[in-house]
Amino acid sequence: MRLKPCFLAFALLLGMPAFAQNPSTPPPDAGDCKAQEAALERDMELARSRGQMLRRRELADTLSALQQRCKTPVPVVSREARIERLENEVRTLRAELERAEEQLRSAKSEPH
Numbered sequence: 372m373r374l375k376p377c378f379l380a381f382a383l384l385l386g387m388p389a390f391a392q393n394p395s396t397p398p399p400d401a402g403d404c405k406a407q408e409a410a411l412e413r414d415m416e417l418a419r420s421r422g423q424m425l426r427r428r429e430l431a432d433t434l435s436a437l438q439q440r441c442k443t444p445v446p447v448v449s450r451e452a453r454i455e456r457l458e459n460e461v462r463t464l465r466a467e468l469e470r471a472e473e474q475l476r477s478a479k480s481e482p483h
Contacts, residue, residue, distance in 0.1 A: 408434060408437060411434040411437065
């Protein structure tokens, strides 16, 4: 039995986000999850009907990973936490701006 390259690419695309997902990145929306689940279930049924049990098992693993990723709740960030994060970002950017302006003044004052 030989797996098609397009199947392998699809399985990798579905599996990678489960491992490399940034915790602050929200999971895919419910509609996207349902569409991907339906496609995987159709592929699993097709693989089963063709006797491709290894492929069906791999699709089941991919489906399980997708379902796990899709049920991860979006972290709730309070208004105060968001404001504090933005204030910290502004302070950092201002410090970087001051350093850059100092470098610019220094470069302008150097003789040619």
